Amino acid sequence: MNRIALYHLETLLWIARLGTFAAAAERLNTAQPTISARVRELEAQIGYPLFRREGRRMLLTVRGRQLVSDCEPLWAALERTLAADGLSGARGIVRIGTGEIAAASCLPEFVAAVERDLPGVTLDIGISLTAQLLQDLLGATCDLVLLAGPVASPGVRTASIGAVALEWLGAPATAAAVAQGSQPPVWSLPRHSPLHQLMLAAMEERPSPPPAIRTCNNVRTLIDIVAAGQGVALLPEAMTREALAAGRLARVWPSPKGRIEFQAAIRAEESDPVVLELFRRASLLRMDG
Structure with missing residues (x-):
């Protein structure tokens, strides 16, 4: 059997989700040359190319897309299994985008709760306007956003967190x-x-x-x-x-x-257990006032 490590598949799936080697490197907290090396190793093991270059972009080949499609449900099942005993030992960097109003209203209590309950999770927080936050979320440079709404997009899953007078x-x-x-x-x-x-x-x-x-x-x-x-x-x-x-x-x-409404949002296809847990927690926030 070919020697394929879990990190090879994880790397492939994150490149497919985020669209670039650089974004996958940032998400996996490693360097882009490491991502490239993992892809070369995986291609050597399976015997066919996974990506083709178009200008500056690296696109999945037909067989690469099929491998991603086959591995996605397996990886999601593995993530659920590893998370079955709880997320207390979870580690990683989660990128959160927020508007100023949410940052001043409910973000501090959210951050305090995450620091207390998930000490291995590092929050990378940026503040921006709603249009940029939505663009960052859809572009996979943010994992979770708190923004003024309502937001209607087929690529986004939202939860209302109240409204502000x-x-x-x-x-x-x-x-x-x-x-x-x-x-x-x-x-x-x-x-x-x-x-x-x-x-x-x-x-x-x-x-x-x-x-x-x-x-x-x-x-x-x-x-x-x-x-x-x-x-x-x-x-x-x-x-x-x-x-x-x-x-x-x-x-x-x-x-x-009128009052200004707010929502927590993640990408519709998000499957990372840590991001899903933070979204669940964010959906319980209330900005009513």
Whole structure:
């Protein structure tokens, strides 16, 4: 029998899932030359090529695709068997993407629980906007994301984690000027963000002419801008409670009807037990407020 090690098959399946040798190397916490060497070893054992080069891309051959198809259910069964006694000994790096609002609201308790219960799992966390988070998830550069929704994609599995109330806020002086008829500019996240769309919908509820709209891709910077008296913003209540209580911010207009929804998401074909466990835990988070 040909001497094929489990790490050969694991490497092949991760290349097939993630699309590149580099992404598989990152996921398996090794170097790209190691991934290439494993593929050469596997090809030598089975006697036929698994990949063909097209430009800078390495694509599975017909027989390579068949091997992946045959091995996927076997590998999934092996992962389930190894996880049957629990994940307390699980090890690895899980890449998590999150928006600022989720990061400020429920991510700290999630991280604390994972550190406590799964000490061998290392979390690699990045913060970005919803459109980029979805792109990172579908492109397999993130394993799990917490993002503003709703998200509808056939390649994504989601779980609702609640919604956050929004407030029209500005500096106290700005609120006083608005009460006298002033029309300050409105600040928001960029146009492709769910918060921007909710801001536009909320502006339609107001009888006055629409003000100038300016954008910034960072919620905390938006808070600082309007607190400095430079305009008004529709901001998450969860991130502005302290500033309101301290008098740095004040309510400018009545709260809108809409709330911003949030979801935890993984790729629909995800089978890694550790990622699935973290998704299960993330689906229990609640951002209602």
